[in-house]
Amino acid sequence: MTSDTRPDEVGAVTPPGRRRPPGDRVALRGDLRSALPDAGAAVVVTALVFALLWARMESGASDTVAVMPFMDDPGTYWMYLLSQAFGWSGLLWAWGTVMLGLLLSGPRPARLPVSGQVLERWHRTTSLTTMALMFAHALMFAAELVRYETKVDWAQRLWVAFADTFVPGWYDSGTGKIAIPLGQGALYLAIPLGLLFYVRHRIGANTWRRLHRFVIVVYVLSVWHTLLYGTNVWYGEWPRTVLWLLQLPVAVLLLLRLLRPARRAERLGSPGGGVARPGWWVRAAGRVAVGAIVIGLVVVAVSGRDGGRDRPTHPPATAPHAQETD
Known part of the structure; x- marks a missing residue:
C-alpha cells in the first residue's frame, strides 16, 4: 500500500561508489524492522479496543449483544471480541496508510512536519502492519468458529472454521453471505498488492504502479465489509x-x-x-x-x-x- 511516486521508480542512477542492496529482500527486512514500533502501537490500540468491547459486553451496553443476545458472556466469546478488536485497529491502520499514500502521490501541503522520505517510510510500515492486523482479524474469527462448532470432531471443526473464514462463498449465514466474501477479497488483494512493492524492480515500475492503484479497492472492500457486518456499527x-x-x-x-x-x-x-x-x-x-x-x-x-x-x-x-x- 505504498505511494505511486518514488525517486528510484524512474530509473534513478546509483551514485558512484555506492552499491544498491543485493536484491529486494533487504528492503523488506528493513521495513519489517522499521514496522516493529508501528506494530507495537497497533497491538496497544487493539488491546484498548478489546478492553472496551469486553467492558461494554459485560455491562450489557454492547451493540454486539443487541444484535446477537446469546453473546452476552465475554468470557466465552472473547475470541470473537478479539477478532472485532483486530478488525477495528486494522481498519484504522488501513485508513492511515491510504491517507499517507494519497498524500504522497498527490499535491502535498507546502509545509509538512516531516520530510517526504519519512512519510514514505511510515506509509510502508503502516501498510505491513495493516496486512498483519487483517490476517489476525480473520484468524481470530476462525478460532471462534472452532470453539463454537462443538458437535463435530476436531478435524471437521478445523475444516469448517477454515472454510467459513477463508473460502469465498462458503459461509452461508445471514449478512455474512455477502460481507465475509468482501472481507476475504480485501485480505487476498491487500497482501500481494502490498508486497509487490518489494519486487517492483523485477516486474517493472510501470506494472507495479498500475497494479498498486487497486489498493484503493482493498480499502473500499474493507469499509464495505465493516458497514455490512460490523455489529458495533450495525444500527x-x-x-x-x-x-x-x-x-x-x-x-x-x-x-x-x-x-x-x-x-x-x-x-x-x-x-x-x-x-x-x-x-x-x-x-x-x-x-x-x-x-x-x-x-x-x-x-x-x-x-x-x-x-x-x-x-x-x-x-x-x-x-x-x-x-x-x-
Missing part, C-alpha cells in the same frame, strides 16, 4: 455516522490526487492532447465519479441516512448459524 447511530465521516477526507484526497497528480503523464489535459480519446474519457469519468462520491458522503452525513438498521424492540435470539453435525 443507524453515531458510531456508524462517524465511520462514514472518516471516509470523507479519503475521498477528498483521492479527488485532489486525480485532479492534480504528481506525475505529469497522469494529468488529464484536453481531449486528444497526447492521450487516446477513450483513455481521456475514462480518466474524466473517474474524476467525476469520485466527485460524486464526495458529494454522496456529505449527503449521507447530513441526512443521517447511512444504511444503518433500526434498533428492534425485541432483539433476535438466534445463533449466527446452525452448528455443523456429523
Whole structure:
C-alpha cells in the first residue's frame, strides 16, 4: 500500500561508489524492522479496543449483544471480541496508510512536519502492519468458529472454521453471505498488492504502479465489509455516522490526487492532447465519479441516512448459524 511516486521508480542512477542492496529482500527486512514500533502501537490500540468491547459486553451496553443476545458472556466469546478488536485497529491502520499514500502521490501541503522520505517510510510500515492486523482479524474469527462448532470432531471443526473464514462463498449465514466474501477479497488483494512493492524492480515500475492503484479497492472492500457486518456499527447511530465521516477526507484526497497528480503523464489535459480519446474519457469519468462520491458522503452525513438498521424492540435470539453435525 505504498505511494505511486518514488525517486528510484524512474530509473534513478546509483551514485558512484555506492552499491544498491543485493536484491529486494533487504528492503523488506528493513521495513519489517522499521514496522516493529508501528506494530507495537497497533497491538496497544487493539488491546484498548478489546478492553472496551469486553467492558461494554459485560455491562450489557454492547451493540454486539443487541444484535446477537446469546453473546452476552465475554468470557466465552472473547475470541470473537478479539477478532472485532483486530478488525477495528486494522481498519484504522488501513485508513492511515491510504491517507499517507494519497498524500504522497498527490499535491502535498507546502509545509509538512516531516520530510517526504519519512512519510514514505511510515506509509510502508503502516501498510505491513495493516496486512498483519487483517490476517489476525480473520484468524481470530476462525478460532471462534472452532470453539463454537462443538458437535463435530476436531478435524471437521478445523475444516469448517477454515472454510467459513477463508473460502469465498462458503459461509452461508445471514449478512455474512455477502460481507465475509468482501472481507476475504480485501485480505487476498491487500497482501500481494502490498508486497509487490518489494519486487517492483523485477516486474517493472510501470506494472507495479498500475497494479498498486487497486489498493484503493482493498480499502473500499474493507469499509464495505465493516458497514455490512460490523455489529458495533450495525444500527443507524453515531458510531456508524462517524465511520462514514472518516471516509470523507479519503475521498477528498483521492479527488485532489486525480485532479492534480504528481506525475505529469497522469494529468488529464484536453481531449486528444497526447492521450487516446477513450483513455481521456475514462480518466474524466473517474474524476467525476469520485466527485460524486464526495458529494454522496456529505449527503449521507447530513441526512443521517447511512444504511444503518433500526434498533428492534425485541432483539433476535438466534445463533449466527446452525452448528455443523456429523
